[in-house]
Amino acid sequence: MSEPISYALPTSLGVALIIAFGILWIFYGWYLGRKNQTHDDFALAGRQVGLALAMATAMATWVTSNTTLVAPQLAYQLGIWGMVGYSFAALGLILFAPLAARIKQLMPMGYTSGDFIRLRFGRAAWWPFIVISLIYALGWLVSLGMAGGILLQALTGLDYHIGMSVILFICVGYTLFGGLRAVIATDFIQTVVIIIGVVVTAWFLIDKVSLASIHQNLSDNHPKLLDLLFPAALMFLFNNIFFGLGEIFHSNVWWSRAQAFRKGIAFKAFLIGGLLWLPIPIVTGFIALAAPQLGIYPPSADMIGPMVTAQVLGKVGAVIVLVVVFSALASSLDSLLAATSDLITRDIYCQFFNPEANDQQLIRWNRLCLIGLGVFTWLLCLPQVATLAALLHFTGAFVASTIFPIVLGLYHPKLSGRTATLAMIAGSTLGLISYFVVGFYVAALTSSVVSMLVCVLGLRWSTTSFRWQQLQESDGC
Numbered sequence: 001m002s003e004p005i006s007y008a009l010p011t012s013l014g015v016a017l018i019i020a021f022g023i024l025w026i027f028y029g030w031y032l033g034r035k036n037q038t039h040d041d042f043a044l045a046g047r048q049v050g051l052a053l054a055m056a057t058a059m060a061t062w063v064t065s066n067t068t069l070v071a072p073q074l075a076y077q078l079g080i081w082g083m084v085g086y087s088f089a090a091l092g093l094i095l096f097a098p099l100a101a102r103i104k105q106l107m108p109m110g111y112t113s114g115d116f117i118r119l120r121f122g123r124a125a126w127w128p129f130i131v132i133s134l135i136y137a138l139g140w141l142v143s144l145g146m147a148g149g150i151l152l153q154a155l156t157g158l159d160y161h162i163g164m165s166v167i168l169f170i171c172v173g174y175t176l177f178g179g180l181r182a183v184i185a186t187d188f189i190q191t192v193v194i195i196i197g198v199v200v201t202a203w204f205l206i207d208k209v210s211l212a213s214i215h216q217n218l219s220d221n222h223p224k225l226l227d228l229l230f231p232a233a234l235m236f237l238f239n240n241i242f243f244g245l246g247e248i249f250h251s252n253v254w255w256s257r258a259q260a261f262r263k264g265i266a267f268k269a270f271l272i273g274g275l276l277w278l279p280i281p282i283v284t285g286f287i288a289l290a291a292p293q294l295g296i297y298p299p300s301a302d303m304i305g306p307m308v309t310a311q312v313l314g315k316v317g318a319v320i321v322l323v324v325v326f327s328a329l330a331s332s333l334d335s336l337l338a339a340t341s342d343l344i345t346r347d348i349y350c351q352f353f354n355p356e357a358n359d360q361q362l363i364r365w366n367r368l369c370l371i372g373l374g375v376f377t378w379l380l381c382l383p384q385v386a387t388l389a390a391l392l393h394f395t396g397a398f399v400a401s402t403i404f405p406i407v408l409g410l411y412h413p414k415l416s417g418r419t420a421t422l423a424m425i426a427g428s429t430l431g432l433i434s435y436f437v438v439g440f441y442v443a444a445l446t447s448s449v450v451s452m453l454v455c456v457l458g459l460r461w462s463t464t465s466f467r468w469q470q471l472q473e474s475d476g477c
Helices: 011-033 039-047 051-062 065-078 080-087 090-106 113-121 123-156 160-208 211-221 231-250 252-260 266-277 280-289 301-353 359-381 388-411 417-437 440-460 468-472
Strands: none
Touching: 011 123, 011 160, 011 301, 039 160, 039 252, 039 301, 039 359, 051 090, 051 160, 051 252, 051 266, 051 301, 065 080, 065 280, 065 301, 080 280, 090 231, 090 252, 090 266, 090 388, 090 468, 113 123, 113 252, 113 301, 113 388, 113 417, 113 468, 123 160, 123 231, 123 301, 123 359, 123 388, 123 417, 160 252, 160 280, 160 301, 160 359, 231 388, 231 440, 252 266, 252 301, 280 301, 301 359, 388 417, 388 440, 417 440
């Protein structure tokens, strides 16, 4: 007869903490939402976000369930390169800094990444881009919802479905009331919580389980985790770089922030946010390397981070993990909900159903989209069919195909819509094939290389020259 599982926190305490956070954030969202008068206010915080809030929202949004749960999982599975390789995703934020400044220059009154693709390349390219964007958004939303359920289950024993439902409800709630203004304001608070929590956790872990003993245990029993030439880990390193670039360069989460930031802010905000984010996956990934020494073998690899921290630090550590990971989840989930609802509202509702929509109609549709996305994500999270890493890297096959069409589209007037369309379709297709045939750690790499080759060949034979002024033309709303 198996012994009952012991959890770091009583279920009642875990539920009480989450409910307290939920009430606080929803009330704060309602309070901030009172200032929203126009659709610009709701979707882009009035386009007046200053440097402190801009930097915090860039950093906090990128500190997701992936950083706090998947980074430990990858370190547990791939060793040193798992956590270091994940930290290279900071390049996405850092390299988006000049792109964000360029976006603000070319489209000072733009709204979405879909706007850019449609105006720059035409509707033929817009269709595959929207499909890619929605697949990625749903994949990320589901991974965040799943992470909420996994977190509460690992720390408190609360049923996965209840934890997942509660976190989705909270994030939909305050985003529904406050729009991007509430998202960015809560991101600032969550950034402070995340940084303090991660530093405290690492400090106590090193103090209790020394670096020397962790290294000795791995050397004796799991040498592959320290092997810098571990083939799968090396492939993951390069794959993750392109995955991170694709995630940020294409996503309306980041395009909407570029438009929301005050003029002259975007470059500095993304650069500083990326540098602040860089050490977070290394610290959270390091936690997992202590697992073999502590005799922790989780039922699912994506539970390793919370379980190690809770065992080393007890109830205090479990509370810290709960607060930090919940903050990381919320800071990404709210941003993704807001950005995806904007994309649907501006690129589908405005373009196809109501080109003459006024501010109140747009805000109402935005809110309906938020509710719909929340419900659809909840339904997709119910089966819990994959680990967080597997689910997330599935989307890498799609998003990496957009890197070169977007970068070249922003800077090179000779890239045609036909080339951009073919690059996204060919890159996504071959990236997806490599995901299933080879492994998740080559999907984004394959997709980006194929897309790059198509773009290079297209530029060589291009006879078109785009007029940048066309990006300021509107064809609806």
